[in-house]
Amino acid sequence: MVTARPHPEGPWGSDPQRSLELTCMSNLLSTSEERVYFKDRLSRFLLVSEGWIAAYAPGRTAEELIGKTDFDIFSERHATAAFEDEQQIIRTGDPLVGKVELETHSHRADAWVSSTKMALRDSDGEIIGTFGISRDVTAQILAEQALLDQTQQLSLQNERLRELDGMKDEFIGLVSHELRTPLTSIIGYVKLLRDKRTSEVNADQYAEVIQRNSQRLLRLVEDLLFLSQTHSGTVSVELRSADLGEIAESAVEEMRPEAERKHIALAFSPASAPRLPIDATRIAQLLGNLISNAVKFTPNGGKIEVRVGTDGDKAVLEVADTGAGIAAADRERIFDRFFRSKMATQQMIPGTGLGLTIAKNIVTAHHGAITVDSDEGHGSTFRVWLPLEQAPAAGAHDLAVGQARRA
Numbered sequence: 001m002v003t004a005r006p007h008p009e010g011p012w013g014s015d016p017q018r019s020l021e022l023t024c025m026s027n028l029l030s031t032s033e034e035r036v037y038f039k040d041r042l043s044r045f046l047l048v049s050e051g052w053i054a055a056y057a058p059g060r061t062a063e064e065l066i067g068k069t070d071f072d073i074f075s076e077r078h079a080t081a082a083f084e085d086e087q088q089i090i091r092t093g094d095p096l097v098g099k100v101e102l103e104t105h106s107h108r109a110d111a112w113v114s115s116t117k118m119a120l121r122d123s124d125g126e127i128i129g130t131f132g133i134s135r136d137v138t139a140q141i142l143a144e145q146a147l148l149d150q151t152q153q154l155s156l157q158n159e160r161l162r163e164l165d166g167m168k169d170e171f172i173g174l175v176s177h178e179l180r181t182p183l184t185s186i187i188g189y190v191k192l193l194r195d196k197r198t199s200e201v202n203a204d205q206y207a208e209v210i211q212r213n214s215q216r217l218l219r220l221v222e223d224l225l226f227l228s229q230t231h232s233g234t235v236s237v238e239l240r241s242a243d244l245g246e247i248a249e250s251a252v253e254e255m256r257p258e259a260e261r262k263h264i265a266l267a268f269s270p271a272s273a274p275r276l277p278i279d280a281t282r283i284a285q286l287l288g289n290l291i292s293n294a295v296k297f298t299p300n301g302g303k304i305e306v307r308v309g310t311d312g313d314k315a316v317l318e319v320a321d322t323g324a325g326i327a328a329a330d331r332e333r334i335f336d337r338f339f340r341s342k343m344a345t346q347q348m349i350p351g352t353g354l355g356l357t358i359a360k361n362i363v364t365a366h367h368g369a370i371t372v373d374s375d376e377g378h379g380s381t382f383r384v385w386l387p388l389e390q391a392p393a394a395g396a397h398d399l400a401v402g403q404a405r406r407a
């Protein structure tokens with residue numbers, strides 16, 4: 001039963017008291033489940049407990065292990081670290097208490113252990129080696145790590161919720177402002193229209209302002225409606241074969257008055273775009289958002305070009321402007337809900353930060369992609385790729401429904 005015996009050339013001598021102590025120790029080690037070891041000054045094993053063998057060298061005997069080192073049992077990395085610790089204890093006499101470390105093994109899973117190591121002294125107090133006890137704390141460490149991960153996740157979620165809450169307040173403020181501005185203008189111009197002194201020429205101008213502001217309101221309400229539907233995951237697109245060129249042309253014409261007001265040259269270059277399965281209303285909404293952004297962010301006298309073409313098995317839509325451009329740091333974020341650049345808010349350019357989120361939602365629902373190229377200060381080009389043919393499930397028939405997903 002006794003598996004741990006002193007090394008024949010060990011430092012124990014033949015004193016009867018020593019011999020008794022050794023017997024006690026031997027009994028203790030051969031039954032203990034604790035992982036106990038004794039090593040000489042060169043970190044060679046003198047004695048190991050049964051628990052140590054069961055943990056690290058199952059199937060081997062204590063006799064076999066005498067004279068071996070950690071390098072015969074553990075990975076090189078672990079054995080080197082342990083050797084250095086032991087040499088330091090031998091040099092200083094200072095113990096190493098409750099050190100939690102990762103034990104790396106060559107042939108089985110790594111484990112976390114808590115080790116206490118001390119100097120082994122002879123009856124004269126001379127350091128003749130080290131001894132130590134280690135306990136497997138893998139389960140505890142993993143539980144602690146899981147708890148830490150959970151706490152970090154919770155705090156991230158918390159942070160995100162706080163951010164969302166702030167964004168919601170900001171959004172309500174923005175939307176109220178975006179609703180009030182055109183409404184105030186409409187009310188003012190209706191009053192002017194009803195004034196008997198208003199000439200016919202002026203009346204036409206006032207009606208145009210009212211129409212422009214009503215359009216702006218309508219676009220905002222449509223955006224909000226779209227977004228609320230997307231949020232609950234119920235928005236679908238109805239894919240029907242349609243002419244992208246025609247849709248783009250009418251989107252351009254819709255924005256022309258606004259562009260002319262800013263003396264922006266708005267050009268449309270159609271290439272031969274085949275019919276493709278799209279939701280025409282949604283694609284018109286997407287183009288409306290891109291072109292209205294281009295108009296908003298391009299100063300008076302600039303240029304905007306809308307192009308339609310194909311690239312392999314995709315149709316490509318491009319809206320290029322010579323406007324403010326987008327800072328590199330913002331390019332990743334412009335498709336995020338409510339995101340508006342500092343420049344947009346500082347210059348009080350109207351908007352809610354929803355247009356591009358919606359654009360991306362629409363593109364995703366069509367299994368397409370949207371990208372932006374921009375040279376800050378010199379303009380931006382938004383590109384949309386739409387599959388010319390939808391995958392069978394989504395577009396084999398003239399009418400198919402694809403779920404819009406949140407961006």
Ligand code: ADP
Nearest residue numbers: 293294297334340341344351352353354355356
């Ligand atoms: P909004 O236009 O209401 O601010 P969007 O989601 O449409 O919201 O756009 C988000 C942001 O992306 C804008 O605030 C602006 O900073 C930037 N952006 C979008 N289009 C352009 C563009 N053509 N030129 C420069 N910046 C743009």
